[in-house]
């Protein structure tokens with residue numbers, strides 16, 4: 001039987017409650033901005049197959065709960081992630097101030113080579129508290145890509161996931177053929193803003209999955 005995709009990548013979203021992780025995922029997988037999106041309980045997942053550079057890529061997207069009480073559950077999803085999207089809300093400074101705590105979690109629980117992307121969400125809001133340059137600088141300091149998005153207006157959401165897929169393909173290919181020189185990997189996306197990262201927690205896993213098209 002022929003597989004309908006060449007690569008399967010696991011992408012995990014983390015970050016404070018209310019920053020818009022679920023809205024980003026639903027925008028990407030379902031093309032909508034859900035009214036009255038409720039807090040995520042535990043972890044949700046969605047699947048979407050995308051085509052990048054003529055390859056079919058299956059993205060398995062794990063959307064974790066930001067609420068503190070779910071932390072021990074969400075931690076168990078870090079390990080298998082190929083990419084981690086760390087999200088804050090550009091209109092809510094405290095969500096940015098928590099980033100070092102999230103990085104400590106990532107450091108502790110994720111694979112050291114995980115692709116890390118910092119995302120400042122809700123750019124449609126006019127009450128911005130975190131300047132773009134501050135987010136950018138933070139990302140740079142911590143070896144992460146950076147992108148600002150609006151799940152509401154669909155700004156940069158497709159780009160976020162497609163660039164992740166492209167970078168992961170690149171990494172996978174470099175693994176197939178031993179690289180002549182190790183360049184650190186993160187340098188080749190090149191786009192302006194994108195400058196520069198299982199088991200038991202079944203609370204609602206599987207119940208709301210596979211929302212995307214194939």
Ligand SMILES: Nc1nc2c(ncn2[C@@H]2O[C@H](COP(=O)(O)OP(=O)(O)OP(=O)(O)O)[C@@H](O)[C@H]2O)c(=O)[nH]1
Nearest residue numbers: 017018019020021022023039040066122150151152
């Ligand atoms: N203006 C604006 N509001 C957004 C955007 N994305 C999400 N929101 C709103 O922010 C709130 C929280 O969104 P969620 O996607 O549920 O946030 P979350 O990060 O998944 O929260 P937890 O599941 O509790 O961790 C909702 O009221 C959304 O409508 C955005 O891009 N712009």
Ligand SMILES: [Mg+2]
Nearest residue numbers: 021022039040
């Ligand atoms: Mg959520």
